[in-house]
Amino acid sequence: MTVREFAPAKINLSLHVTGRRADGYHLLDSLVAFCSVGDWILAGKAPEMRLAVAGPRAEGVPLGPENLVLRAAGLMAGAPAALTLEKHLPAAAGIGGGSSDAAATLRALSRLHDAPLPAPEAVLGLGADVPVCLAGRGCRMGGIGERIAPLEAPLPPLGVVLVNPGIDVPTPAVFKALAVRDNAPMPEALPPLRAFDPVVAFLAAQRNDLEAPARAIAPAIGEVLAAIAATKGCGLARMSGSGATCFGLYETEAAAASAAEALRGRSGWWVAAGRILP
Ligand SMILES: C[C@](O)(CO)[C@H](O)COP(=O)(O)OP(=O)(O)OC[C@H]1O[C@@H](n2ccc(N)nc2=O)[C@H](O)[C@@H]1O
Numbered sequence: 001m002t003v004r005e006f007a008p009a010k011i012n013l014s015l016h017v018t019g020r021r022a023d024g025y026h027l028l029d030s031l032v033a034f035c036s037v038g039d040w041i042l043a044g045k046a047p048e049m050r051l052a053v054a055g056p057r058a059e060g061v062p063l064g065p066e067n068l069v070l071r072a073a074g075l076m077a078g079a080p081a082a083l084t085l086e087k088h089l090p091a092a093a094g095i096g097g098g099s100s101d102a103a104a105t106l107r108a109l110s111r112l113h114d115a116p117l118p119a120p121e122a123v124l125g126l127g128a129d130v131p132v133c134l135a136g137r138g139c140r141m142g143g144i145g146e147r148i149a150p151l152e153a154p155l156p157p158l159g160v161v162l163v164n165p166g167i168d169v170p171t172p173a174v175f176k177a178l179a180v181r182d183n184a185p186m187p188e189a190l191p192p193l194r195a196f197d198p199v200v201a202f203l204a205a206q207r208n209d210l211e212a213p214a215r216a217i218a219p220a221i222g223e224v225l226a227a228i229a230a231t232k233g234c235g236l237a238r239m240s241g242s243g244a245t246c247f248g249l250y251e252t253e254a255a256a257a258s259a260a261e262a263l264r265g266r267s268g269w270w271v272a273a274g275r276i277l278p
């Protein structure tokens with residue numbers, strides 16, 4: 001029996017940094033969505049845990065125990081499997097690549113062995129983005145990433161474009177470069193987010209507080225944002241997470257696919273188009 005689990009790209013539609021804990025981790029308020037662009041995890045029963053990495057973005061992905069797939073598998077003691085990670089997302093890109101792979105591995109091994117998922121604190125120990133990736137649906141994320149409040153209504157299937165300029169931006173460096181760490185949160189009550197117009201109107205009044213420090217580290221992010229914003233039908237262009245990947249939102253998946261075509265060809269840019277998942 002082989003189990004296939006999708007590891008969708010994580011998109012921070014907004015990312016407000018509202019404080020910092022004594023241990024240095026930052027407090028966040030983020031509207032998080034997932035999209036139909038992502039990696040895949042394949043898992044089959046085997047006498048011991050092993051990992052193979054394939055796919056167009058396999059180059060440079062670690063095969064050793066530091067791979068988040070193996071770190072996640074290590075939490076599912078007694079559930080060995082032959083794991084294949086099919087890599088489609090750029091790494092260190094702000095779209096939860098390794099984090100989503102870890103969450104998909106937990107889901108795959110839980111299904112393969114009919115085993116319970118690890119405790120929330122163990123999931124958080126894999127990385128601040130893993131709890132929201134384990135939820136894998138539209139959420140408001142708080143705390144350092146452990147407070148996950150699924151949205152009351154599913155997000156609409158908006159078109160989305162993802163663009164990465166081919167520059168790794170290490171998350172710790174971006175948080176370290178923040179000038180202000182006690183920014184305002186989003187409004188306590190979120191408005192209905194059931195269609196393109198209200199979603200982009202609401203998000204236009206929100207922020208990604210990591211955009212400024214990330215652009216100081218990788219100025220190419222500014223070029224990516226301008227190029228996305230200039231595409232036909234783009235309702236919002238914003239960096240995701242700690243970058244460098246930026247996203248554009250469109251009313252339809254077709255509009256996003258057209259925008260992606262217009263953006264391809266820039267040397268070294270990774271461009272993908274899809275739709276926002278519920
Ligand atoms: C920026 C986001 O992607 C937004 O979703 C996440 O907060 C980062 O999630 P992540 O990449 O899984 O982060 P981790 O790998 O857990 O942490 C990497 C480093 O980012 C910083 N970090 C991360 C999360 C957080 N709430 N505050 C932080 O200051 C810490 O220096 C940490 O050592």
Ligand SMILES: Nc1ncnc2c1ncn2[C@@H]1O[C@H](COP(=O)(O)OP(=O)(O)OP(=O)(O)O)[C@@H](O)[C@H]1O
Pocket residue numbers: 061062066067068069085090091092093094095096097098099100101102129171241242243
């Ligand atoms: N399964 C994995 N896929 C990609 N990178 C991985 C994986 N496991 C470990 N890594 C290592 O983790 C580093 C960070 O990559 P990762 O894709 O986790 O960042 P990210 O999750 O996209 O960033 P963010 O959490 O800010 O969205 C990579 O440079 C790589 O060395």
